[in-house]
Amino acid sequence: MMVELGIQSVEILGDSMLVLKQITGEYKFLNPSLAVYLVAAINLLAEFREATWEHIPREENLAANEMAHIATGV
Structure with a gap:
């Protein structure tokens, strides 16, 4: 949706340090079933002019967790 709206900068707040470091290439990605x-x-990140990310511990990220559940219909 952000790409369709022409947004050029995105800030990603993630509660999984492992995933964030895999995306940045700091950690190897070992699970082939999740490679897709x-x-x-x-x-998707390549669609943005600027992308930043920050690790937010899950217990401090309750609002984002609730939005993710709403977005996925869970």
């Missing part, structure tokens, strides 16, 4: 998601994330 890593590729999709990297391709």
Whole structure:
């Protein structure tokens, strides 16, 4: 949706340090069944002029967790 709206900068707040470091290439990606998601994330990030990310511990990220559940219909 952000790409369709022409948004050029995105700030990602994630509660999984492992995932954030895999996306940045700091950690190896070892689970082949999830590789499609890593590729999709990297391709999506390429659509933005600027992308930043920050690790937010899950207990401090309750609002984002609730939004994610709403967005996925869980």
